[in-house]
Amino acid sequence: MTGFLDYTSGNVDALLQATLEHTVLVLQGLGLAVLIGLPLAALTYRARSRTAVLAVAGVFLTIPSYALFGLLITPLGLGTAPSVVALTLYAFLPVLRNAIVGLREIDPAVVESARGMGLSRLQVLLRVELPLALPVIITGLRVAAQMLLGIAAIAAAVNGPGLGNLILQGLSSAGTPFAVYLTLQGVLGIIVLAILFDLLFAALNRLTTSRGMIHV
Amino acid sequence: MSDQTTDRPMIRLVELTKTYPGRTAPAVDALSLDVPEGEIVVFVGPSGCGKTTTMKLINRLIEPTSGRILLDGEDVTHVDPDRLRRGIGYAIQQTGLFPHRTVAENIATVPKLLGWDRTRVAERVDALLHMVGLAPEEYRDLHPRQLSGGQQQRVGVARALAADPPVLLMDEPFGAIDPLTRETLQNELLRIQREIRKTIVFVTHDIDEAVKMGDRIAIFAEGGRVVQYDTPERILSEPADDFVSDFIGAGASVRRLSLTRIGDATVAEDWPTLPFSADASERAAAVAAGDHDFLLLLDDGLPVEWLPSSGGGGLPVLAPVGPDHTLYDALDTMLSNNSDVVVVTDAQGRYRGTLDLPTIQDLIHVDDAAGVPTRVSRSTSRRSGEPR
Ligand SMILES: Nc1ncnc2c1ncn2[C@@H]1O[C@H](COP(=O)(O)OP(=O)(O)OP(=O)(O)O)[C@@H](O)[C@H]1O
Ligand SMILES: [Mg+2]
Numbered sequence: 001m002t003g004f005l006d007y008t009s010g011n012v013d014a015l016l017q018a019t020l021e022h023t024v025l026v027l028q029g030l031g032l033a034v035l036i037g038l039p040l041a042a043l044t045y046r047a048r049s050r051t052a053v054l055a056v057a058g059v060f061l062t063i064p065s066y067a068l069f070g071l072l073i074t075p076l077g078l079g080t081a082p083s084v085v086a087l088t089l090y091a092f093l094p095v096l097r098n099a100i101v102g103l104r105e106i107d108p109a110v111v112e113s114a115r116g117m118g119l120s121r122l123q124v125l126l127r128v129e130l131p132l133a134l135p136v137i138i139t140g141l142r143v144a145a146q147m148l149l150g151i152a153a154i155a156a157a158v159n160g161p162g163l164g165n166l167i168l169q170g171l172s173s174a175g176t177p178f179a180v181y182l183t184l185q186g187v188l189g190i191i192v193l194a195i196l197f198d199l200l201f202a203a204l205n206r207l208t209t210s211r212g213m214i215h216v
Numbered sequence: 217m218s219d220q221t222t223d224r225p226m227i228r229l230v231e232l233t234k235t236y237p238g239r240t241a242p243a244v245d246a247l248s249l250d251v252p253e254g255e256i257v258v259f260v261g262p263s264g265c266g267k268t269t270t271m272k273l274i275n276r277l278i279e280p281t282s283g284r285i286l287l288d289g290e291d292v293t294h295v296d297p298d299r300l301r302r303g304i305g306y307a308i309q310q311t312g313l314f315p316h317r318t319v320a321e322n323i324a325t326v327p328k329l330l331g332w333d334r335t336r337v338a339e340r341v342d343a344l345l346h347m348v349g350l351a352p353e354e355y356r357d358l359h360p361r362q363l364s365g366g367q368q369q370r371v372g373v374a375r376a377l378a379a380d381p382p383v384l385l386m387d388e389p390f391g392a393i394d395p396l397t398r399e400t401l402q403n404e405l406l407r408i409q410r411e412i413r414k415t416i417v418f419v420t421h422d423i424d425e426a427v428k429m430g431d432r433i434a435i436f437a438e439g440g441r442v443v444q445y446d447t448p449e450r451i452l453s454e455p456a457d458d459f460v461s462d463f464i465g466a467g468a469s470v471r472r473l474s475l476t477r478i479g480d481a482t483v484a485e486d487w488p489t490l491p492f493s494a495d496a497s498e499r500a501a502a503v504a505a506g507d508h509d510f511l512l513l514l515d516d517g518l519p520v521e522w523l524p525s526s527g528g529g530g531l532p533v534l535a536p537v538g539p540d541h542t543l544y545d546a547l548d549t550m551l552s553n554n555s556d557v558v559v560v561t562d563a564q565g566r567y568r569g570t571l572d573l574p575t576i577q578d579l580i581h582v583d584d585a586a587g588v589p590t591r592v593s594r595s596t597s598r599r600s601g602e603p604r
Contacts, residue, residue, distance in 0.1 A: 107310070113312025116308070117375075118329060128316075
């Protein structure tokens with residue numbers, strides 16, 4: 001234990017750097033998934049094509065993470081780019097599915113009366129549907145974030161940033177006492193981030209849930 | 217119908233047809249119909265006969281397959297539907313209130329879309345809440361789920377009226393409300409209508425509601441056809457065909473009673489009355505003189521109490537009916553109080569006379585040719601019946 005602490009005080013800068021990179025990487029993947037997933041959900045949630053879209057999004061999740069990162073090297077090279085894209089693909093299903101579920105759960109009478117009062121399609125989406133679906137959408141983000149925090153460690157295998165590099169270093173120096181310390185740092189970093197992200201999303205959820213929507 | 221009503225149609229449907237995709241039979245079939253300005257036209261008919269479809273064709277929530285819609289003389293079949301709808305109030309059974317918005321924000325929806333400034337919107341919201349019988353200070357900041365069904369429906373009506381549209385579409389607005397509250401809401405809508413004089417299309421599948429609310433009634437049959445479009449009196453007294461008579465049902469003659477206001481009915485004025493201030497000997501003298509079982513005691517013209525002439529027991533409950541009640545209410549009062557007479561008062565609650573069961577029976581059997589007692593025109597004198 002003291003060995004671990006001593007070691008950590010020696011490389012705390014590198015640890016914080018890797019944690020920061022890890023956070024940014026996950027946020028990038030999540031952000032891209034939202035940027036593509038929300039509009040796609042808005043376009044398809046009423047159409048029959050949503051089943052096909054969800055099926056495709058589901059396929060990404062079945063690809064083993066090592067393989068997906070590796071496959072992306074061919075078009076995107078090494079480093080951050082394939083890592084962000086891989087994470088985006090993994091986040092896609094939870095983000096998309098929750099957005100579609102959230103939008104479909106809205107009482108059709110609410111949308112009909114909004115249209116009946118003369119709100120345009122876009123106004124209905126932005127002022128009525130998205131606010132009402134937001135809690136469900138945020139739950140999707142929360143799930144996606146937890147998943148990405150773990151998977152992002154693989155990025156190191158394609159020279160990407162993040163806490164995975166500490167774990168990878170640990171693996172490559174197996175047998176030395178540092179090996180365990182490095183791996184432990186990587187794992188603990190991810191766990192701490194997971195807790196922080198969870199708190200963040202819980203706060204976000206509370207912020208965006210209107211008083212009128214809380215079920216008592 | 218009334219002197220204030222022009223006969224210019226506010227809504228004119230011309231050969232309007234809607235066939236839903238994938239269906240062979242049209243839901244609305246070459247429907248032509250004029251809705252006069254300032255009147256309530258009720259669409260009534262069995263389920264699935266195209267009432268909702270027709271209503272949604274008017275504000276183009278559903279696009280017609282063919283035919284034209286004219287609003288106040290202007291062909292709106294191809295105008296921008298969003299702009300069109302901002303000028304047409306829309307209230308539905310499920311209310312469709314925005315759950316994430318307060319009552320005030322819900323009502324302010326269309327005024328805000330139209331770019332009203334904040335003070336004007338706030339004043340309008342309060343005025344509307346007041347009009348639908350909700351105290352603004354108390355309800356303005358609540359969310360819809362904190363309201364009862366009846367209150368939600370009131371907010372829905374206020375929201376539909378927010379930008380003062382000339383036309384109001386209401387699809388079974390009181391369909392999901394308990395009978396007592398429904399009656400209150402119906403009366404309030406009629407009261408509001410007397411002030412605002414909108415052109416209202418009101419959908420229901422309850423013939424009683426249609427008779428009560430409608431200046432005119434359009435009876436829909438399967439396949440979106442209108443089989444009779446007429447005043448309530450004529451629908452009840454001269455149903456166009458078997459379908460209409462079946463739909464009206466057996467109660468037509470009783471229903472006709474609800475078309476006559478007591479204020480317009482002749483009442484008997486020969487019931488013995490006595491001032492409440494009369495002392496015991498005066499009372500005894502009056503009892504001895506009369507041939508009625510009960511005397512009515514009046515305090516400054518207001519009926520207060522029955523005086524039994526034969527030692528009490530079995531006194532009818534004193535439940536006076538006012539000028540805004542109908543003959544139907546009078547009959548209902550008699551039956552529920554197990555009495556064969558009701559006391560009739562004027563608008564101030566002063567004694568006017570009495571109505572008895574035989575009189576009402578006569579009225580039910582009045583020959584149509586001889587004329588049903590004239591019906592009050594809603595637009596001028598229809599008033600909400602206060603709860604008894
Ligand atoms: N979106 C739709 N797609 C296909 N058919 C529809 C659609 N909406 C309604 N219909 C059909 O059109 C016909 C008329 O329906 P509509 O809702 O206008 O009836 P309604 O008179 O309002 O009935 P209710 O009293 O039950 O509300 C029905 O046969 C119904 O099945
Ligand atoms: Mg309907």
